[in-house]
Amino acid sequence: MAAIELRKLTKSFGSYTALDALDLNIGDGEFLVLLGPSGCGKSTTMRIVAGLEEPSSGEILIGGRRVNDIPARDRDLAMVFQNYALYPHMTVGENIAYPLKIRKVARTEREELVRAAAQRVDMAHLLTRRPAELSGGQRQRVALARAIVRRPQVFLMDEPLSNLDAKLRTVMRGELKNLQRDLGTTTIYVTHDQVEAMTLADRIVILNKAVIQQIGTPAEVYARPANTFVASFIGSPPMNLLSGQLKDGSFVSAGGPFALEGAAGDITLGIRPEHVRIASDGNGHFRGTVFSSELLGDCTILTVKAGDASVAAKLPPEVGLERGTPVSLSFEAGRMHLFDAATGVRRGEA
Structure with missing residues (x-):
């Protein structure tokens, strides 16, 4: 050898x-x-x-x-x-x-x-x-x-x-x-x-x-x-990548703002579909409407869009929502990845 x-x-x-x-x-x-x-x-x-x-x-x-x-x-x-x-x-x-x-x-x-x-x-x-x-x-x-x-x-x-x-x-x-x-x-x-x-x-x-x-x-x-x-490239479905801005202690994207600390400027926020859930109180990190709902047997892949931005969530199989339904999604704490918007290089986690 x-x-x-x-x-x-x-x-x-x-x-x-x-x-x-x-x-x-x-x-x-x-x-x-x-x-x-x-x-x-x-x-x-x-x-x-x-x-x-x-x-x-x-x-x-x-x-x-x-x-x-x-x-x-x-x-x-x-x-x-x-x-x-x-x-x-x-x-x-x-x-x-x-x-x-x-x-x-x-x-x-x-x-x-x-x-x-x-x-x-x-x-x-x-x-x-x-x-x-x-x-x-x-x-x-x-x-x-x-x-x-x-x-x-x-x-x-x-x-x-x-x-x-x-x-x-x-x-x-x-x-x-x-x-x-x-x-x-x-x-x-x-x-x-x-x-x-x-x-x-x-x-x-x-x-x-x-x-x-x-x-x-x-x-x-x-x-x-x-x-x-x-x-x-890694992950099926792949990681969600959400373009936005850090400003005054908030991350602002097409899906709305939420509190997030960090240096001000343009960033890309990443979150894997398995770390996304439906916010039952409507007070989540991303608000939009259902674009598609795909039942894969053991899970449902729900894709929610807001403007040109979209986020996929890997949810239990019984979750099925009609296209156009308003939805608020929450991201699991400590599972958000931050990347420099210009270079794509990793900054850290949130």
């Missing part, structure tokens, strides 16, 4: 900067998730670590060894892709064995290693089938078995679950997390799905526009987002 260190990693394509002076340390055995929207630099980072792209500048160290000039095949990495990348003319066993075959591992040893890897992903009973005879989840298990069979220093996983349906993704997330824990292999996992990031990661690296926005455990980035981008 191996720790990974990225030093001032930069990648440019002409005038376009895909990655801007990224510094990152990944611990030995850590499951690290690179999270962000399309074009943020997460896949570029993985491809550079893999040796599939050359950095414009910066250094990559794996297990303390600088690997910038080492070919991809000699970096002792295994990749799992979104599209599985299985050979259709080979059986499951032959697909799993292929990395060992090209390294000229003896046939007897190869068969033992393939059997062990297949058992880890519950595919030992399907070794003679071909990929076309398998479901999407089974094909992904074959791709995982092929990655683990040669026991690499590092796993690189590029959105490996995105082709699966929602129910199977949930199952595979649990299996993948347990597999990585059992193997103890350093893993870099790329995704744009914040649910995958929150459920899988030891730490999350959130990127946007080629720059790291925040690094932390899932609990840390959820509880204390570094800026409004992270606040709006």
Whole structure:
């Protein structure tokens, strides 16, 4: 196994900067998730670590060894892709064995290693089938078995679950997390799905526009987002962000004023939907009318609008209000997040 260190990693394509002076340390055995929207630099980072792209500048160290000039095949990495990348003319066993075959591992040893890897992903009973005879989840298990069979220093996983349906993704997330824990292999996992990031990661690296926005455990980035981008990207539904002004001990927004201490000026107030309730006395922090009411089974997401501003509240399932109904919402004390209106950077909590 191996720790990974990225030093001032930069990648440019002409005038376009895909990655801007990224510094990152990944611990030995850590499951690290690179999270962000399309074009943020997460896949570029993985491809550079893999040796599939050359950095414009910066250094990559794996297990303390600088690997910038080492070919991809000699970096002792295994990749799992979104599209599985299985050979259709080979059986499951032959697909799993292929990395060992090209390294000229003896046939007897190869068969033992393939059997062990297949058992880890519950595919030992399907070794003679071909990929076309398998479901999407089974094909992904074959791709995982092929990655683990040669026991690499590092796993690189590029959105490996995105082709699966929602129910199977949930199952595979649990299996993948347990597999990585059992193997103890350093893993870099790329995704744009914040649910995958929150459920899988030891730490999350959130990127946007080629720059790291925040690094932390899932609990840390959820509880204390570094800026409004992270606040709006993490959480389902995402954090409410309310533009307003601090003035004379009050926060003033389209939803009305309420008492709030702080330095005067423009700010963005953040509050997660689960920390919003209906103010039964009508004396809440945000007053408006119901825009939508969505029953999700275990809860209702109520969206209330006042002018151009809106606030979503995650409420008990029995709460259902008609569109246009006047509502006052209260925010839980100590759960409000304050961000600088100009930069989006976190100021603190209220």
